[in-house]
Amino acid sequence: MEDDMPNSLFQQYSRLVYEQCGINLHEGKKALLQARLNKRLRMTGIDSYKEYFKFITSGANPGEFVNFIDSISTNLTYFFREAQHFDFMNRVGLPELIEAKRKQRDVRIRIWSAGCSTGEEPYSLAMCVLAHLQDITKWDFRILATDISTRVLETASRGVYSEEKVKKVPPALRHAYFRKVGGEDGNSDFQIVPHVKRLITFYRLNLKDPYPFKGPFDFIFCRNVMIYFDKKTQEELVNKMAGFLRAGGYFCVGHSESLTGLAHKLSYVQPAIYRN
Numbered sequence: 565m566e567d568d569m570p571n572s573l574f575q576q577y578s579r580l581v582y583e584q585c586g587i588n589l590h591e592g593k594k595a596l597l598q599a600r601l602n603k604r605l606r607m608t609g610i611d612s613y614k615e616y617f618k619f620i621t622s623g624a625n626p627g628e629f630v631n632f633i634d635s636i637s638t639n640l641t642y643f644f645r646e647a648q649h650f651d652f653m654n655r656v657g658l659p660e661l662i663e664a665k666r667k668q669r670d671v672r673i674r675i676w677s678a679g680c681s682t683g684e685e686p687y688s689l690a691m692c693v694l695a696h697l698q699d700i701t702k703w704d705f706r707i708l709a710t711d712i713s714t715r716v717l718e719t720a721s722r723g724v725y726s727e728e729k730v731k732k733v734p735p736a737l738r739h740a741y742f743r744k745v746g747g748e749d750g751n752s753d754f755q756i757v758p759h760v761k762r763l764i765t766f767y768r769l770n771l772k773d774p775y776p777f778k779g780p781f782d783f784i785f786c787r788n789v790m791i792y793f794d795k796k797t798q799e800e801l802v803n804k805m806a807g808f809l810r811a812g813g814y815f816c817v818g819h820s821e822s823l824t825g826l827a828h829k830l831s832y833v834q835p836a837i838y839r840n
């Protein structure tokens with residue numbers, strides 16, 4: 565296995581990643597890319613970065629191309645991450661939405677978790693909304709949860725999390741929406757109950773590709789995803805996603821992200837929250 569990657573090859577990888585998924589791999593990410601690639605080289609038995617590049621770009625190995633994208637994406641997430649968003653949903657977003665829907669005799673509620681990683685975000689959103697809907701049978705409530713990585717989507721669809729991970733879930737919600745199941749080494753794991761799981765549709769979607777649905781969504785959460793994209797890609801994607809938001813719908817980004825400096829039609833509500 566190679567120790568170092570020539571800069572010209574790093575540029576080729578960097579361009580490929582940018583063109584395919586919008587992620588900006590600058591020079592400082594070379595060591596990270598190599599570490600992630602080493603694992604793929606071991607798994608495939610290919611012994612150089614150059615050969616691996618040819619292998620994934622030849623068009624003959626689409627499965628390994630997906631594995632490559634999976635290996636370079638950063639998937640950190642946790643339940644109820646960025647409490648300010650859930651606080652806003654509880655205080656403003658959901659009461660306002662439910663009131664408006666009641667007046668319009670509209671029972672449809674749609675949320676999109678774009679870049680959902682291993683599922684903690686859409687499940688947290690489902691639990692948050694359920695607390696506001698007195699009789700779920702009267703509502704047509706669904707969450708669409710998408711990610712470019714098939715690996716994280718498998719975990720998300722299983723909906724089974726370690727005790728450590730569910731510690732972030734408020735106890736009342738943990739009791740209501742998780743069931744204990746046997747985990748590894750005698751530890752318990754926690755499984756999302758079926759009636760919450762059923763509210764969510766998980767599928768693979770590269771945000772740079774055309775979106776095969778119509779919306780409109782009442783809320784779009786695209787948090788800690790665009791941080792890896794350059795300004796041009798961020799601007800394109802924000803405008804594209806905003807086109808799937810209903811009038812008055814909310815768009816949430818991560819608190820370390822911001823739409824400042826991007827041309828878009830959304831109005832600023834508070835840090836990391838925008839409105840159509």
Ligand SMILES: C[S@@+](CC[C@H](N)C(=O)[O-])C[C@H]1O[C@@H](n2cnc3c(N)ncnc32)[C@H](O)[C@@H]1O
Nearest residue numbers: 585637639640641679681712713770771787788
């Ligand atoms: C750091 S996680 C954020 C998860 C969650 N939204 C949160 O805030 O906790 C970023 C996710 O974005 C996904 N991602 C990166 N580029 C993407 C793209 N072009 N299209 C769709 N998802 C992408 C990654 O696979 C990863 O799961």
